[in-house]
Amino acid sequence: MQPEKKLVAVSHCILNQNAVIHGWERARGAFPFAIELLSRGIAIIQLPCPEFLVLGGNRPPMSYEEYSELPDFRQKCQVMLQPMIQQIQAYQAENYHYLGVIGINESPNCSISGQRGVLMEEFFAKCQEAQLSTNYLEVPTWYSEQDQGAFHDQLQLFLERG
Secondary structure, X not given: OOOOOEEEEEOHHHXXXXXXXXXXXXOOOOOOHHHHHHHOOOEEEEOOOHHHHHHOOOXXXXXXXXXXXXXXXXXXXXXXXXXXXXXXXXXXXXXXXXXXXXXXXXOOOXXXXXXXXXXXXXXXXXXXXXXXXXXXXXXOOOOOOOOOOOHHHHHHHHXXXX
């Protein structure tokens, strides 16, 4: 059996809700749509969670501005992302199709539309430098394990467009 040879990058908490601020989790482990990605044979590159790595699990809720103003936070994001970009490039060298990134709407680090998060600002800058696709999808703020709503349709379009 051959792999599908498609890959997507995802915000860390899509696969690991334990990294989310305690009490803000929206699933028991991973978001349910991750199972669909895996069942379709799509490889997943999990982006790092700079919030968890820099401030830990017991961190307070913070805004984009607060993260942006933390000393060296942006540089730490750049360092964390470099291996992710290298992985995407290595897969592309093996003829994998990079579909894009799935972020988290309104996250201070992983939002893509509107006020882009700090991590995503750096990720998209690195993608542009590396001439990687900037296709994206965002998990809406209302999405949860119990309420997946129309997100499934948005996911299908993202996977088909990629």
